[in-house]
Amino acid sequence: MNPALSIGAIVAVVVVTAVIGVWGLRISRTTSDFFVASRTVRPVWNASAISGEYLSAGTFLGLSGLVLLSGSDAFWFPIGYAAGYLLVLMLVAAPLRRSGAYTIPDFIQARLDSVLARRLTSALVLIIGWLYIVPQLHGAALALGVVADIPPWVGATTVAVVVGGSVAAGGMRSITFVQAFLFWLKFAALAVPAIFLTLTLSGVEPTIDPELVFPQNAGPAGLDAYATTSLLVALLLGTVGLPHVLVRFYTSPTGASARWTTVGVIILISGFYVASSTIGLIARIAAPDLAAPGVADTVALQLPSRLLPGPVGDLLTALVVAGALAAFLGTSSGLIVSLSSAVSQDLFHGTVRSFRWAALFCTAVPLVVALATAPQGLVTSVGTVFVFAASALSPIILLGIWWRRLTARGAVAGMLVGALSCAAALLASAAVGPSAGWLSSALAQPGLWTIGAATLTTVAVSLVDGRTPVSTDRVLARLHQPERSRARAGASD
Template identity: 55%
Template sequence: MNAGAGFAALAAVAVATALIGFYGLRISRTTSDFYVASRTVKPWLNASAIGGEYLSAASFLGIAGLIMVTGLDALWFPIGYTAGYLMLLLFVAAPLRRCGAYTIPDFAQARLDSKPARSVTSVLVVVVGWFYIVPQLHGASLTIRTTTGLPAWVGAAAVVVIVVATVATGGMRSITFVQAFQYWLKLTALAVPAVFLLLQLAGPGAPVPAAEATALVWGNTGASPYRTLSLLAALLFGTLGLPHVLVRFYTNPDGAAARRTTQMVLGLLGLFYLFPTIFGLLGRLFLPELVAQGAADATVLLLPGRLMGGAGGQLLSALVIAGAFAAFLSTTSGLVVSLAGVISQDLLGGGVRGFRLAAAVSAVVPLAVALGTDSLALAGSVGLVFAFTASTVCPLLLLGIWWRGLTDAGAIAGMLAGAVMCGGAIVLGGRMHAADPGYELLAQPAAWTVPAAFAVMVLVSLATPGRRNAGVARFMTRLHVPERPLAVDKPR
C-alpha cells in the first residue's frame, strides 16, 4: 500500500474534523452548549451523529475481521448492534430524554435521591467509557502501522490529540456536527469500494480465488448456542447502557424527537452493516492468509489494493483509510464528551473550564492503557465492554424507568454485583484456554451476569422498601407522560 495515500487520507480527515469543529465552536457559548448542545439537535442530525459515534473500530474493521475468522457466526454482531437500538426505542429513548438530566449519574440521583448511588454510577460510567476507548486507539494503531509504516503509537496519540482539541474547544454542539459528517464519510468509505470491488469481480479478467477459499465463505466455527445467546444478551442490553449513546438523547428537544431519532438510527445502522459483511466475505475468498497471520482486522484496509491494484486501488484504499480514521475519531469523541460531563460535574464543579479539563483526563488515561496493552480482535473486545455495561448500567436504567420499587440500596447492590461478576469473569476467562472447563461461561458471561445483576437489584430493593425515593411517583410521571406538542425543556 502506498504510504503517501495513507498520509493524505489521514491528513484530510484531520483537517475536515478541525474545520467542522471550528464551525461548532463559533456557536458554542453556554454550559448547556458544551454538555447537551442546549437540547436543540434535530432528529436527522442527531441520528447521523449517533451513527457516527456508535459505528466504532469494531464495526468498521472488526466485523469484517470476525467474518474472516468465524464465518457467518460473526453476523450476530451487526444483528445485535442494530437490534440494541430497537430496545432503546421501545424502553429508554423517550423517558430518558424527559427526565431532563445531563448525564446518567444525574438520572441516578434524580430517580433515587441518593448521592452514593450517583457516585457508584459515575465510577461505572467512567470505567465503561475508558475500556471502550481503548479498542478505538488499538484500531488507530493498527491502521497507522498497516497503511503508513509509522510506529503504532502514532495512531493512538493522533486520535487523542485531535479528539481532545475538538471536544475541549466546542463541546457537545461542536462534536454533533463532526460526528454527523463522520457517519456519512464512513458509509461512503465502505460503500464505494464495495461497489467497485463487486463490479471488478463481475467483469472480464476478474481474480479467481482458490477452491479451498471458496469453501470457506459460508463456513463457520460452529459456535455453541450458549455463546450465541450470551453474545446477543450482551449486545442487546449493553447498548442500553452505553454512556456516549445515552447522552445524545439529552440533546433532543423532547421525548418524541428522541423516538424519531432512534427510528432513523435503526435505518442508518442497517444500511451501514451491509458493507463490512461484503468485505468480510470477499476477504475470506481473496485474503485468507490474514487469519493465519493474526491480522484479520486489517481486511478492510488491504482488500481494495489487493483486488483492484493500480491508481484505482490506491484511491479506494485511501478512501477506506479515511473512513477508518473517522471511525476512531467519532467514537472516541462521543465517549470523551460523555465522560467529561460526568467527571466535570462530580469532581470539578461543572462549568466550561471543568469540562475542558475533564476532557483531557478522559482521553489520557485510556491512551496510557492502549499503549501498554496488545490489541485483541476489535469486535470481540468491544463485545466484552457491552457485556460489562449490560451487567451494570443497563439494570439501573430499565428498572429505574419502569419499576417504582427500585431503591438506592438495590441499585447499588445490583450494579456492584454485576461489575464484580462480569469483570471477574472477563479477567479469568482471558487467562484460560478454550478447552478448559467453564471457559465459555467466563469468556462470554452476559447470559448469566445480566440476569444475576437484575435479580440482586430487585431482591435488595424488595428487602429495603423504606429507602424508596419519596418523590418517585412525580418523577415516574415525568418520565412516562408525553410532552405537550412543541414543548421543549429548557436547559438548566
C-alpha cells in the same frame, strides 16, 4: 498501496475535523451547549451523530476481519448491535430525554435521590468509557502502521490530541457536527470499495462459494447455544448501558424526537453493517491468507489494492484509511463528551471550564493505557465492553425507568454484583482458556448469568429495603408523560 495518498487522506480528515470543531466553538457559549447542545438537535442530524460515534474501530475494521475469520458466525455481532437500538427505541430513548438530565449519573440521582448511587454510576461510566476508547486508539495505531509504516504511538496520539482538543473546544454542540460528518465519511469509505470489489469479483472465477462462506457446521446445529444466546443478550442490553449512546438522547428537543432519532440510527447502522460484512465475505475468497488473528483486522485496508492494483486501488485504500480514522475520531469524541460531562458534574460544579479540563483528563488516561498495552481483536475488545455495560448499568437504567419499587440500596447492590461478577468472569476466562468445556463458555460469554445476577440482586435488595424516594411518583410521571400532555396540564393549572 500508495503511502503518500493514505497520509494525505489522514491529514485531510484531521484538518476537516479540526475546522468543524473550531466552527462549533463559535456557536458553543452556554453550559447547555457544552453538555447537551441546548437540546436542539433534530432527528436526522442526531441519528447521523449517534451512528458516527457508535460505529467504532471494532465495526469499521474488526467486523470485516471477523467475517473473514468466522464467516456467518460473525453475523451475530451486527445483528446484536443493530437490534440493541430496538430496545433503546421501545424502552429508553423518550423517557431519558424527558428526564431533563445531562448525564446518566444525573438521571440516577434524580430517580433515586442518592449521592452514593450517583458516585458509583459515575465510576462505572468512566470504566466503560475508558475500556471503549482504548480499542479505538489501538485501531488507529494499527491502521496507520499498515498503510504507512508509522510507529504505533503516532496513530494513537494523533487521535487523542484531535479528539481531546475538539471536545474541550466546543463540547456537545461542536461534536454533534463532527460526528455527523464522520459517519457519512466512514459509510462512504466502506460502501464505495464494497461496490467496486463486488463488481471486480463478478467477472472472475471462481465466484463466491456458498460452502466456504456458509459452511454446514456453522448452521444452527453447529452453534454453542449458551454462548450465542449470552452474546446476543449482552449486545442487546449493552447498547442500553453505553453512556456515550444514551447521552445523545438528551440533546433531542422532545421524547418523540428521540424516538425518531433511534429509528434513523437503526436504518443507518444497518446499511453500514451490510457494507462492512460484504468486504469480509469477499476477503474469504480473495484474501484467505489474511485470516489470522491480528492480521484479519487489516483486511478492509489491504483488499482494495490487492484486487485493484494501480491508481484505483490506491484511491480506494486512501478512502478506507480516511474512513478508519473517522471511526476512531467519531467514537472517541462521543465517549470523551460523555465522560467529561460526568466528571465535570460530579467532581466540580458543571461549568464550561471544568468540562474542558475534564475532557483533557479523560483523554489522557486511555492514551496512556493504549500506549502501554498490546492490541487485541477489535470486535472482541468492543464486545467485552458491551458485556460489562450490560451487566453493570443496563439493569439499573431499565428498572429505574420502568419499576417504581427500585431503591438506592438495590441499585448500588445490583451495580456492584453486575460489575464485579463480569470482571471476575472475564479475568478467569483468560486464566482458564478455551479447553475447559462448559466452564470456558460460561466465563468467556458471561453476560447471561451476570446480567441475571445483577437484576435479581437489584430486585431482591429493593424489595427488602422498601424505601423508595418520596419523589418517585413525580419523577416517573415526568419520564412517561409526553411533553404536550405536561404542557396542557400546566396550562389548565
